[in-house]
Amino acid sequence: MTSTCTLHILHTNDLHSHFEQMPHIAALLKEKRSRWEAQGEHVLTVDIGDHLDRMSEPTEATWGKANTQILNRSGYQYATIGNNEGLTLTKAQLNQLYQQADFTVVLSNLREPETGEIPPWAVSYAIHRFGDVQVAILAVTAPFTPAYQQLGWDALAPRAILLEQVSALRPHVDAVVLLSHLGYQLDVELAEQIEGIDVILGAHTHHLLEHGQQVGSTLIAQTGKFGQRVGHITLSIDHQSSKVTAADAEVLDPLDYPEDSGVRAFLAQEFRQAEELLITTVAQLPVDFQLDWEKESPFATFLAASIRDWTKADVGMANSGLLLTELPAGPVTKLELLRCLPHPINPCVVTLTGAQLAKVMERAIQPEFVHKELRGFGFRGKVAGWMGIDGMTVEYGDTPDSTIKQIKIDGHPLEPARAYRVATVDMFMYNRRLLPELLDGKDIRFFLPEVLREVLAATLGNEAIVQSSFTPRYTRC
Known part of the structure; x- marks a missing residue:
């Protein structure tokens, strides 16, 4: 029996409530998952933040809860927040945003000022297990510190937190994946400065890295903006040595996939209800x-x-x-x-x-x-x-x-x-x-x-x- 397995990661970033893409993205995620799991391979689906944008009627009318429901219906497993989630909602609204989430929100550098604790709707990291294979999922967001302070949050610099997390987790897992809403340049710096991160899935600066970028032992990927592309990372993981032996990146065009009818119908309903609410x-x-x-x-x-x-x-x-x-x-x-x-x-x-x-x-x-x-x-x-x-x-x-x-x-x-x-x-x-x-x-x-x-x-x-x-x-x- 081989000790090597294949992990596929499908990732999106900076959708900014361009909901017209989501029925296609949902179809892509579901079709790929079905195919790869039938082949005995593993799949993770993640969003790297700024999925919501209050320029959209359903987002504005529901304070982003429509976005959470779309992520649920599309089959996402993990997500982190961008500045649009963190800075365009009040603290109370952000605390309610993920109450109905079927996915796990990961975020380590946003804290409660009084206690220093992670907000109750997030975890500071996650360990995803595929049988004996363990993948650590970390996440950080851009720390617009003064703005977050006025909203009642502490936004911390990410480097020291990640150094500590990678040091603690790396000996016990087979791969480390970082969801980063920091921007391309900071992703490169983290890859250069922190040993042990296998993949950085990026966001915020809307870079499109069609085949990723290898920086030392870290693969950096980012898919542009507005859901125009879905990223696909393929990792070969050797469980015996707890190492990623190969990593490749590509981007997929969601318009190559037919719309998911359930997501399309849900969105049509959300737009109708939003217009009724916003004509006040x-x-x-x-x-x-x-x-x-x-x-x-x-x-x-x-x-x-x-x-x-x-x-x-x-x-x-x-x-x-x-x-x-x-x-x-x-x-x-x-x-x-x-x-x-x-x-x-x-x-x-x-x-x-x-x-x-x-x-x-x-x-x-x-x-x-x-x-x-x-x-x-x-x-x-x-x-x-x-x-x-x-x-x-x-x-x-x-x-x-x-x-x-x-x-x-x-x-x-x-x-x-x-x-x-x-x-x-x-x-x-x-x-x-x-x-x-x-x-x-x-x-x-x-x-x-x-x-x-x-x-x-x-x-x-x-x-x-x-x-x-x-x-x-x-x-x-």
Whole structure:
């Protein structure tokens, strides 16, 4: 009798609630499992986080529970969380997300602040047994520490935790598999620094590694985004020596498989129910808010004013590209706000000197910023758009390379050395290439868990803010 067995791992990452892929993915997972198990081989099915995204109607209406049900119906055995699960839900909502899960959530670097314990819906690691063969499954997520702290969690740096886990588990198992929602570069660093991890299944940065990447003795794999590919790892494991003797990676196209009818029917039902739940009216809008990404508009001004009012800052700034649809006068529903502002983006406040604020504004009015195509960091739009502002007026030259002539804060000339509290959106704090001067500020505070559409739901009824948004903040001279 041979001591070698074959383990197949099917993995997905960063689906972001692209539910249209799930009936095909479910069919693929089930067909492959049936075939390989009939051949006496072993199978694991795992998701590496950001399966949910609140831009989707069923996700928004159920606080992600529809995603959990889809994972159940598709046959997943293990999952970990990404920043969309961890940072776009309140602590109470995240604690409820996996109550009906038929799979095991693995996560070692998110803890309860008071006790240091793993949350009750997760385990810090799992040992999956196939007869005498044992596979250790570890998992970590990107530690956006300040944001997690405001939500009531401790997010710990993963390296020391993984070093300890691998050291303790490696002598007792035949393979070690890490589910990593850290991003490609950190996966490479972990593979270089920690001996004993056989496979890192990655996520977060949306890399597509069609045949994986071997880094030392570790195979790294990641399948891109939106369920466009399913990863397939094949491991040959020698139980006698407790070693992986061969490891290969490929990606599969789920559209090569017919839809799973049960998953398709469940999704159709979830979309119908979500629309019924989201047509709740949240405000009455007395005026039309039209959309313009290329020049100042009352809607973008209103967004900036809403963020400023919500955070009680001196100045508000929000780029008009965040607004994806217009809002007509009349009743405004949750569904309309979801379609207008689908981003999992929160307000934040940073302290800038007047000189730093002037540099931010100088950059923000340049055509290359206004027309810049944006991707990632929670942004679900197309271009940055014109910067809406509140609490501030700007005079600028009308030339191809616009130059600011004067800035006033609350009617007074900007003072270069003075500190101003500036309210804006958190995506600028995660990407230095956009407005780097913002990241040079001090005392950054994230306002969680409310996303922008929830802030607007609270301010649309404020007639003073609505009406004042029609007063221009910019003057060309």
